[in-house]
Amino acid sequence: MNSEHQYGQLSDGHFIPRLGFGTYxxxxxxxxxxxxxxxIAIEAGFRHIDCAYVYQVEEEVGLAVRSKIEDGTVKREDIFYTSKLWSTFHHPNLVQSCLERSLKKLRFDYVDLYLIHFPIAMKAMEKxxxxxxxxxxxxxNFNRRQLEMILNKPGLKYKPVCNQVECHVYHNQRKLLDFCKSRDIVLVAYGALGTQRYKQWVDQNSPVLLDDPxxxxxAKKHKRSPALIALRYQLQRGVVVLAQSLKESEIKENIQVFDFELTEEDMKVLDGLNRNFRYVAMPSMSDHPNYPFADEY
Structure with a gap:
C-alpha cells in the first residue's frame, strides 16, 4: 500500500492509510x-492498524507487528498504529499513564494516532x-456539537485530526462528514461492514448489512463481494475506513478495495440505503451528560 491515493493527509501534516485493519x-x-x-493483515498489505486499550489485545498486536518488523516485512515507520484512551482514564492526570500502559504492552516508543474513545476534554491529550x-x-464518537466545543476552546493547541465514528451504508453520516470536511477533520469509519458479531453491543435482530439486496x-455487477462494495463506497466519499476480520481469505480480499471504482450512479444507489440506523448505540450510557448519540449528528 504505497501509492498516493491510498493515503490521506491529516491537518497536522501526517499521512494516514485510507484502509485500516480493525483488531476488536x-x-x-x-x-x-x-x-x-x-x-496476515500486514503480509496482505495493511499498514494502518486500529486498536485500543479497552480491546485488551495490544500486547498481541504489538507482538504481531514486531515479528513482521523482525522478519523484514515492514519497518516501524511503515505502520500507522492507532490506540484509544478509555473512559476510566479521563482524569487529566491519568491520560498519559494510559497511553504509557499501551506503549508498554506494545513495546513501541510512540503511537501514530491517539484518540479519545468517548467525548471528554482535550488538554491532557495535547501533552x-x-x-x-x-x-x-x-x-x-464525537457529534458535531462536541467537536465544535473542542474547536472553539480558548487556547486549543492541536485540533483533533480525525473523528472515528460508526459509519456504513445504513448510517452514512452525511451531515457529520460534511461538517468534518469543512473543518479539515478526517472521518474514520468503524462498523463499515455491519457489526452483528459484537454481540454484547448489538441487538441481534438488527438488519444484516452485507445481506442487503x-x-x-x-457486488454482482462489479464481480466483487458486498464487503468490498461497502468499503469502496467509503473510500470514494473521502472517508478512512476500517475493516475487521480474523479470516485470512477476508483479510486478503479486503485489501483489494483499491482495484476497482464505483460509478456516480452506484454511489447514488448506495447513498439511498441510508436509514440513520446505528448498530452500536450504547444505550447503557444514554443518561451520561456527554452521551454523543442524542443529537441528530
Missing amino acids: KLEEVPNSKTIEATK CKDAGLAKSIGVS LLGAL
Whole structure:
C-alpha cells in the first residue's frame, strides 16, 4: 500500500492509510487469533492498524507487528498504529499513564494516532503529543456539537485530526462528514461492514448489512463481494475506513478495495440505503451528560 491515493493527509501534516485493519474481537475468541490475523493483515498489505486499550489485545498486536518488523516485512515507520484512551482514564492526570500502559504492552516508543474513545476534554491529550508519545491526536464518537466545543476552546493547541465514528451504508453520516470536511477533520469509519458479531453491543435482530439486496446487486455487477462494495463506497466519499476480520481469505480480499471504482450512479444507489440506523448505540450510557448519540449528528 504505497501509492498516493491510498493515503490521506491529516491537518497536522501526517499521512494516514485510507484502509485500516480493525483488531476488536469478542471475549470468547482467543487472543492468539489476533496475533495470527494481524500478521496476515500486514503480509496482505495493511499498514494502518486500529486498536485500543479497552480491546485488551495490544500486547498481541504489538507482538504481531514486531515479528513482521523482525522478519523484514515492514519497518516501524511503515505502520500507522492507532490506540484509544478509555473512559476510566479521563482524569487529566491519568491520560498519559494510559497511553504509557499501551506503549508498554506494545513495546513501541510512540503511537501514530491517539484518540479519545468517548467525548471528554482535550488538554491532557495535547501533552501526549508534546511528549512525543503520540504523533497525532483525535477523537472518537464525537457529534458535531462536541467537536465544535473542542474547536472553539480558548487556547486549543492541536485540533483533533480525525473523528472515528460508526459509519456504513445504513448510517452514512452525511451531515457529520460534511461538517468534518469543512473543518479539515478526517472521518474514520468503524462498523463499515455491519457489526452483528459484537454481540454484547448489538441487538441481534438488527438488519444484516452485507445481506442487503442492493449491495448484492452492485457486488454482482462489479464481480466483487458486498464487503468490498461497502468499503469502496467509503473510500470514494473521502472517508478512512476500517475493516475487521480474523479470516485470512477476508483479510486478503479486503485489501483489494483499491482495484476497482464505483460509478456516480452506484454511489447514488448506495447513498439511498441510508436509514440513520446505528448498530452500536450504547444505550447503557444514554443518561451520561456527554452521551454523543442524542443529537441528530
